[in-house]
Amino acid sequence: MMFPPDSGNTGDSGALVAELQAQLYRYAEDLYVLMSEHDELQQRYRALDRSYRSISDYRDLLTTLMYSASEAYLSTSSGQITSATRSAAVLFGSDELVGQNLRGLIAAESLAAFDEMQGEISAGDNVRSGGGRLIGLVNASGEVVEALVWIIDDFSVGAEAEQLHWLVRPMIQDRIHIYDRDQSRQELGGEAVFYADGNGRLLVVNDSFCRISGYQPEECLGQPMRILKSGVQGEHFYRMFWEALKGNGSWQGEIVNRRKSGELYPEWLSVASSRDSSGEIVGYFGKFHDLSRLHESEGHLSKLAYYDVLTGLPNRHIFQDRLKMAMSQARRSNTQMGLFFIDLDRFKQVNDTLGHDVGDELLKVVAQRLASVTREMDTVARLGGDEFTVILPNLSHERDAHAIATKILEVFQPPVQVGAHLLFPSPSIGIAMFPSHGTDEATLIRRADMAMYHAKGDGGNAFRVFEADDEGDTRVFSLESAFRQALDRGELYLVYQPQLSADGQTLHGVEALLRWRSPDFGDVSPNVFIPIAEWSGAIVEIGRWVIRTACAQMAAWREAGCHVERVAVNISPRQLRDANFTALVIEELEHSGLPAEALELEITESELMLYPESTLMKLDELRKRGLSIAIDDFGTGYSNLARLRTLPVDRIKVDRSFVQDLEHDGDAQAISTCIVTMAKVMKLDVVAEGVETAGQLRHLVDQGCTSVQGFLFAQPMLPASIENWIGLLTTQTGETNVA
Amino acid sequence: MRKILIVDDQPDIRRLIHLTLGKRYEIHEASNAADALLLAAEQKPDAVILDVMMPGDLNGMDVLQRIRADAELKGTFVVMVTAKGQQADFETAIDAGADGYLIKPFSPLQLMSLLQEHFGS
Numbered sequence: 001m002m003f004p005p006d007s008g009n010t011g012d013s014g015a016l017v018a019e020l021q022a023q024l025y026r027y028a029e030d031l032y033v034l035m036s037e038h039d040e041l042q043q044r045y046r047a048l049d050r051s052y053r054s055i056s057d058y059r060d061l062l063t064t065l066m067y068s069a070s071e072a073y074l075s076t077s078s079g080q081i082t083s084a085t086r087s088a089a090v091l092f093g094s095d096e097l098v099g100q101n102l103r104g105l106i107a108a109e110s111l112a113a114f115d116e117m118q119g120e121i122s123a124g125d126n127v128r129s130g131g132g133r134l135i136g137l138v139n140a141s142g143e144v145v146e147a148l149v150w151i152i153d154d155f156s157v158g159a160e161a162e163q164l165h166w167l168v169r170p171m172i173q174d175r176i177h178i179y180d181r182d183q184s185r186q187e188l189g190g191e192a193v194f195y196a197d198g199n200g201r202l203l204v205v206n207d208s209f210c211r212i213s214g215y216q217p218e219e220c221l222g223q224p225m226r227i228l229k230s231g232v233q234g235e236h237f238y239r240m241f242w243e244a245l246k247g248n249g250s251w252q253g254e255i256v257n258r259r260k261s262g263e264l265y266p267e268w269l270s271v272a273s274s275r276d277s278s279g280e281i282v283g284y285f286g287k288f289h290d291l292s293r294l295h296e297s298e299g300h301l302s303k304l305a306y307y308d309v310l311t312g313l314p315n316r317h318i319f320q321d322r323l324k325m326a327m328s329q330a331r332r333s334n335t336q337m338g339l340f341f342i343d344l345d346r347f348k349q350v351n352d353t354l355g356h357d358v359g360d361e362l363l364k365v366v367a368q369r370l371a372s373v374t375r376e377m378d379t380v381a382r383l384g385g386d387e388f389t390v391i392l393p394n395l396s397h398e399r400d401a402h403a404i405a406t407k408i409l410e411v412f413q414p415p416v417q418v419g420a421h422l423l424f425p426s427p428s429i430g431i432a433m434f435p436s437h438g439t440d441e442a443t444l445i446r447r448a449d450m451a452m453y454h455a456k457g458d459g460g461n462a463f464r465v466f467e468a469d470d471e472g473d474t475r476v477f478s479l480e481s482a483f484r485q486a487l488d489r490g491e492l493y494l495v496y497q498p499q500l501s502a503d504g505q506t507l508h509g510v511e512a513l514l515r516w517r518s519p520d521f522g523d524v525s526p527n528v529f530i531p532i533a534e535w536s537g538a539i540v541e542i543g544r545w546v547i548r549t550a551c552a553q554m555a556a557w558r559e560a561g562c563h564v565e566r567v568a569v570n571i572s573p574r575q576l577r578d579a580n581f582t583a584l585v586i587e588e589l590e591h592s593g594l595p596a597e598a599l600e601l602e603i604t605e606s607e608l609m610l611y612p613e614s615t616l617m618k619l620d621e622l623r624k625r626g627l628s629i630a631i632d633d634f635g636t637g638y639s640n641l642a643r644l645r646t647l648p649v650d651r652i653k654v655d656r657s658f659v660q661d662l663e664h665d666g667d668a669q670a671i672s673t674c675i676v677t678m679a680k681v682m683k684l685d686v687v688a689e690g691v692e693t694a695g696q697l698r699h700l701v702d703q704g705c706t707s708v709q710g711f712l713f714a715q716p717m718l719p720a721s722i723e724n725w726i727g728l729l730t731t732q733t734g735e736t737n738v739a
Numbered sequence: 740m741r742k743i744l745i746v747d748d749q750p751d752i753r754r755l756i757h758l759t760l761g762k763r764y765e766i767h768e769a770s771n772a773a774d775a776l777l778l779a780a781e782q783k784p785d786a787v788i789l790d791v792m793m794p795g796d797l798n799g800m801d802v803l804q805r806i807r808a809d810a811e812l813k814g815t816f817v818v819m820v821t822a823k824g825q826q827a828d829f830e831t832a833i834d835a836g837a838d839g840y841l842i843k844p845f846s847p848l849q850l851m852s853l854l855q856e857h858f859g860s
Binding site: 025 | 749754822843846848
């Protein structure tokens with residue numbers, strides 16, 4: 001690829017390719033975001049689909065129950081049954097109703113009434129308006145079942161009187177076991193369905209119910225639903241459960257129940273209440289399926305207990321699940337979500353002095369109090385010990401969270417009587433908000449926890465919202481204060497990395513790199529402390545120290561007969577803006593006695609492009625005195641090539657990110673080829689940074705790059721090691737090669 | 740359909756922005772400041788996506804200033820686009836009356852939402 005010297009700012013250059021590439025990556029990132037949202041929507045769709053199916057199941061169940069438990073329909077033609085609903089079969093205890101004479105199924109004492117009904121219909125009277133007749137029916141076992149019977153003519157307008165439709169409503173609400181004749185359904189682990197009356201007593205169960213629970217129909221029918229209760233869910237759970245059925249009218253979720261054998265098993269349960277016209281609950285429809293096999297296959301058996309046994313609150317497992325859900329819901333609906341971490345003040349003292357039984361009782365009361373002030377959609381969970389958490393979805397403002405936290409503080413006010421002890425519990429509440437304090441679970445949890453500790457530190461019985469200062473920022477703070485003293489304490493030092501000819505034979509110079517070894521923090525990465533130095537302003541003083549130290553080192557090497565051509569030091573924008581910068585550099589140079597040619601200043605590309613002319617003039621002035629200027633991290637910024645040609649620059653350094661990708665990324669190859677070619681056109685030297693493999697080197701040599709720096713040849717070294725290293729290089733290649 | 744004027748000297752970037760916005764808006768493109776001003780006067784766009792760095796005598800900032808000084812165009816919604824880390828440009832652009840500011844590489848979703856917020860989707 002060639003660059004005409006006057007090509008100027010056309011699209012055909014490395015920097016523009018890089019910019020476009022960066023822009024394309026940005027598009028890819030957004031695409032990824034959209035795809036994740038798509039995934040989330042799909043999951044939501046699936047959840048909706050599942051609930052739709054549950055609703056359909058309920059409808060089917062209702063139909064089943066309507067036919068089986070209450071009413072039966074029959075049609076007769078000249079007294080012969082021509083069709084019967086399944087419920088009729090249940091009612092009469094016979095599957096072979098069709099073809100029988102209905103009159104034959106009527107108890108002897110009701111025959112007169114039955115005949116009278118038929119007489120009325122032939123006389124054209126409206127039988128329905130008079131209400132049903134109480135008729136005795138004989139079922140297959142010979143028992144008499146009393147039922148209200150109507151003849152309904154609505155369906156047979158204009159039909160002959162011989163064709164009659166009958167509605168039969170048994171007077172005795174019998175308990176019914178629905179036989180699931182479909183074997184395949186059972187084998188597939190069919191769903192248990194049941195119907196219980198308003199008092200929770202089981203009236204209808206199916207085969208699967210019996211199979212899963214282990215109870216025979218005669219053992220469970222008429223019994224309260226709680227025969228299945230395992231005790232794993234606490235009181236709190238059941239209070240929520242019944243409240244949901246009375247309020248919403250339905251509940252669904254995973255619970256642990258107990259089989260007749262005593263074995264615990266997880267089930268996915270859906271229950272809905274049914275009401276009469278006055279709104280009174282008259283019964284409960286329910287269905288569940290056994291999850292134990294599913295859990296076994298998922299290896300989740302150990303997580304059988306999803307609820308905390310002591311308080312009946314969800315445990316950590318469910319908490320995490322709910323948190324995830326609440327966050328994605330908040331993300332979708334653009335609302336906020338609050339996360340509370342709650343810890344009891346001085347709880348350990350209660351346990352230690354009054355014993356665990358008292359502590360446990362206290363925790364139960366605390367759980368109840370927390371549950372009593374939170375909203376239905378909130379999740380109160382116990383994470384362990386005296387640690388509770390509340391997830392508050394769907395908040396429109398942080399102050400909504402404050403209001404709930406205030407309520408929690410209030411509800412804790414009354415003392416708690418446990419046995420002979422009167423306890424005064426108080427909470428410390430830490431609050432973190434999604435998304436303002438964190439957009440991932442770990443951060444949100446950590447920050448709520450952090451805020452909770454601060455609340456406790458403030459004396460407890462208080463809530464505190466996370467503040468940026470609470471966190472890690474304490475680490476930055478202490479790092480910062482430690483760094484402030486680093487220079488005075490002599491904790492900063494320089495290492496030097498050789499820059500060589502591409503054949504590795506000739507030393508062109510070294511780059512001085514700043515290091516910090518802190519007694520408290522160990523070796524701290526420049527990526528961490530340089531930004532601290534930048535914004536604290538310390539960089540100006542440190543930068544000067546770097547120049548002085550590097551120059552002094554160069555002079556020392558030369559004195560010791562170890563000739564290093566040039567040392568490059570990194571200059572920060574803040575140093576360069578300093579009005580005295582030029583004078584200062586010259587002063588340090590003169591102080592060391594080094595010739596100006598021995599010092600090179602490295603400035604990153606992105607910063608160089610930002611400087612106003614006045615700053616560039618400083619560089620130009622230094623350059624005229626003999627110093628050289630290198631552009632660092634070249635290829636990562638957005639360079640105006642036309643302007644690059646006017647900059648006072650001797651050398652550009654190809655950013656390590658391109659070098660790293662040279663062997664397997666065509667774009668990186670193209671970009672570095674561009675840079676090297678362009679540099680040649682502009683008569684600039686090129687140094688490739690971060691050369692680590694022979695493959696990378698080969699590419700660079702092919703492209704015409706003449707100078708390299710990287711682990712392949714030498715890592716950054718302390719001054720003494722540099723001397724040894726240069727010694728080895730000269731013995732190998734002869735002194736003349738050290739340029 | 741609302742009109743958007745894209746001003747960027749790089750055809751590839753213009754094309755990307757065109758792809759991003761073309762389904763919702765009528766797009767006009769200019770590759771330099773002079774063309775941008777001519778097109779703006781002619782088309783009266785509802786919004787201008789304006790690259791700061793452009794070759795020629797005038798850059799994006801100059802275009803912005805002229806739009807703000809023009810009686811007919813001064814209400815135009817202007818989003819400035821510039822390279823990473825040029826904080827100074829950001830401040831200059833806001834001072835000069837830019838309504839929005841994007842840093843390259845910019846997020847296409849952000850660009851869309853900037854416009855949607857302004858136009859009330």
